[in-house]
Amino acid sequence: MSRGRAAILISGGGSNMVALARSMAAADHPAEACLVLSNRPEAGGLARAAEMGIEAVCVDHRSFADRSGFDAAVTERLRAAGADIVLMAGFMRIVTPDFIAAWEGRMLNIHPSILPLFPGLDTHARALAAGMAVHGCTVHEVTSDLDAGPILGQGVIPVLEGDTPEALAARLLPMEHRLYPEVFRRFVAGDRRRVTLSAV
Ligand code: GRF
DSSP, X not given: OOOEEEEEEESSOOXXXXXXXXXXXXXXXXXXXXXXXXXXXXXXXHHHHHHTTOOEEEOOGGGSSSHHHHHHHHHHHHHHHTOOEEXXXXXXXXXXXXXXXXXXXXXXXXXXXXXXXXXXXXXXXXXXXXXXXXXXXXXXXOOSSTTOSOEEEEEEEEOOTTOOHHHHHHHHHHHHHHHHHHHHHHHHTTOOOOEEEEOO
């Protein structure tokens, strides 16, 4: 059977992208990483992808007058790379409903909270402000409702005494790096059982 072709969309350091790409480097993985695309030229993940031998490109959102122009350019890159799955990994752009519709059922995202708690930004600070004893991350399908698509897996960590948003974010990242590859591997193999991981 031919392997799936996954494009990974990033905006920053790309540590989740690296975790996904490392996982896909296994010969028996049902997908391979065919493209890493960033909307920001300064994203550190671009160099990390290139070092791993993955095509790495920037489509700078600032070069486009509107979201649909940007999405069309991203779509063209995805098509050229032969992508059939899109993995958002710290991709900080809202895409158009048309783009989402084109990829529905084939586009995943990782969000740094236990959804449906804390959709949107500043999740770590909001979890602390709410007095949460646990925090976590969610991998979900991307639909037109922001951070509200079907949940495919969640990872949970404790909130510790004296945690700052930065400390909590740093402690959550290793859980993200475990969860996303595990969920994606199952998803691409057609296994829709949800993944739950706990460090509590
Ligand atoms: C992760 O915490 C991800 O959940 C969030 O942005 C961060 C990206 O980190 N949306 P990286 O670029 O994968 O290192």
